[in-house]
Amino acid sequence: xxxxxxxxxxxxxxxxxxxxxxxxxxxxxxxxxxxxxxxxxxxxxxxxxxxxxxxxxxxxxxxxxxxxxxxxxxxxxxxxxxxxxxxxxxxxxxxxxxxxxxxxxxxxxxxxxxxxxxxxxxxxxxxxxxxxxxxxxxxxxxxxxxxxxxxxxxxxxxxxxxxxxxxxxxxxxxxxxxxxxxxxxxxxxxxxxxxxxxxxxxxxxxxxxxxxxxxxxxxxxxxxxxxxxxxxxxxxxxxxxxxxxxxxxxxxxxxxxxxxxxxxxxxxxxxxxxxxxxxxxxxxxxxxxxxxxxxxxxxxxxxxxxxxxxxxxxxxxxxxxxxxxxxxxxxxxxxxxxxxxxxxxxxxxxxxxxxxxxxxxxxxxxxxxxxxxxxxxxxxxxxxxxxxxxxxxxxxxxxxxxxxxxxxxxxxxxxxxxxxxxxxxxxxxxxxxxxxxxxxxxxxxxxxxxxxxxxxxxxxxxxxxxxxxxxxx
Numbered sequence: 001x002x003x004x005x006x007x008x009x010x011x012x013x014x015x016x017x018x019x020x021x022x023x024x025x026x027x028x029x030x031x032x033x034x035x036x037x038x039x040x041x042x043x044x045x046x047x048x049x050x051x052x053x054x055x056x057x058x059x060x061x062x063x064x065x066x067x068x069x070x071x072x073x074x075x076x077x078x079x080x081x082x083x084x085x086x087x088x089x090x091x092x093x094x095x096x097x098x099x100x101x102x103x104x105x106x107x108x109x110x111x112x113x114x115x116x117x118x119x120x121x122x123x124x125x126x127x128x129x130x131x132x133x134x135x136x137x138x139x140x141x142x143x144x145x146x147x148x149x150x151x152x153x154x155x156x157x158x159x160x161x162x163x164x165x166x167x168x169x170x171x172x173x174x175x176x177x178x179x180x181x182x183x184x185x186x187x188x189x190x191x192x193x194x195x196x197x198x199x200x201x202x203x204x205x206x207x208x209x210x211x212x213x214x215x216x217x218x219x220x221x222x223x224x225x226x227x228x229x230x231x232x233x234x235x236x237x238x239x240x241x242x243x244x245x246x247x248x249x250x251x252x253x254x255x256x257x258x259x260x261x262x263x264x265x266x267x268x269x270x271x272x273x274x275x276x277x278x279x280x281x282x283x284x285x286x287x288x289x290x291x292x293x294x295x296x297x298x299x300x301x302x303x304x305x306x307x308x309x310x311x312x313x314x315x316x317x318x319x320x321x322x323x324x325x326x327x328x329x330x331x332x333x334x335x336x337x338x339x340x341x342x343x344x345x346x347x348x349x350x351x352x353x354x355x356x357x358x359x360x361x362x363x364x365x366x367x368x369x370x371x372x373x374x375x376x377x378x379x380x381x382x383x384x385x386x387x388x389x390x391x392x393x394x395x396x397x398x399x400x401x402x403x404x405x406x407x408x409x410x411x412x413x414x415x416x417x418x419x420x421x422x423x424x425x426x427x428x429x430x431x432x433x434x435x436x437x438x439x440x441x442x443x444x445x446x447x448x449x450x451x452x453x454x455x456x457x458x459x460x461x462x463x464x465x466x467x468x469x470x471x472x473x
Contacts, residue, residue, distance in 0.1 A: 140399075
């Protein structure tokens with residue numbers, strides 16, 4: 001044996017003995033890291049909880065593209081009267097417009113009809129006959145307004161309260177504040193569907209954890225095929241071998257944790273464990289053979305797992321039952337700059353039945369009281385026409401909420417007679433107010449849910465936000 005070979009062999013032997021000796025130490029280090037992480041999370045919990053929570057989970061039905069409030073939940077008879085006539089300058093002078101800037105503005109009346117529904121008499125357009133049947137369960141907000149007039153930044157503002165990249169989404173903030181209720185599935189799951197036209201892309205930054213530890217990141221499930229890529233083991237690798245690999249990686253990460261105080265190491269350990277558990281939990285979650293045909297029919301599911309919004313809604317209910325904290329369903333296809341009369345009924349028809357079925361299903365199962373359902377887009381649409389459609393609009397738009405401590409059968413807020421701007425009548429709601437109210441429903445003081453980053457304490461609502469107590473039970 002050469003001198004170099006001898007040195008290499010001795011070195012290998014020393015490293016091997018050191019590894020074996022330190023494996024138990026690494027496990028202790030890992031346990032210490034996990035305990036410290038849990039202690040910090042308990043500290044976060046103790047610091048931000050201000051009251052008993054009304055909600056335990058969120059299902060956010062994101063109508064990506066900006067549904068027109070004037071054809072959904074905000075009836076404006078005066079706008080119908082002005083259809084095709086010059087839009088009054090007094091409304092738009094000095095106001096921010098999108099593609100209609102410097103254009104000749106003409107009023108565009110709603111192309112659909114409205115009627116009152118339920119004991120509450122809430123006005124809902126005839127494009128949503130199924131949502132009309134849950135009028136007494138939902139709170140319609142007509143006075144929501146935002147600050148961003150283009151899709152991606154408007155989505156970011158709706159999700160994170162900021163357009164600056166690297167800010168955590170509201171789902172990540174909620175998971176950071178309360179933790180997950182399941183160890184078998186991610187605490188924050190996202191799914192995407194599409195119908196109609198103009199399916200604006202939705203970037204993954206919308207469910208980013210930003211500067212929060214990456215374990216609070218939203219995880220996108222695929223709407224078709226396997227919900228999670230590579231969820232099964234490779235050929236020839238059995239479950240016991242996979243368990244051994246995960247355990248070995250866990251021990252090695254424990255050694256690394258002993259050397260470095262890095263929260264991402266704890267995340268890496270947790271994600272390996274989560275991935276292992278998901279090999280069993282995800283196939284069980286997505287297997288809808290146990291769902292009665294009547295339930296499939298209620299949602300409008302023709303084939304489970306077919307990528308439709310209806311299938312995703314049913315899957316969202318199954319996730320909620322299994323402890324997923326925050327579920328976002330994006331449905332693309334609401335960007336109606338043109339041919340709104342042709343394509344908005346397609347978007348509405350693809351989402352109406354399942355949205356209503358989800359609320360009814362949750363109520364029937366006793367889950368609606370602690371599940372907050374939010375339906376809406378990133379902004380609204382102009383009361384002025386843009387060819388055969390409507391442009392982006394930030395001064396007023398409509399959403400609805402149900403369950404989770406929100407009053408049903410209530411219309412909150414108003415807009416002017418043409419639906420151009422919210423009225424400052426004490427019932428207005430900014431996106432920051434929506435976030436503050438959502439956190440309040442979970443028992444969280446939005447001013448105290450903070451994370452120190454780059455020398456500053458950040459929060460979801462930044463330095464803004466008021467709880468809209470009038471919609472809370």
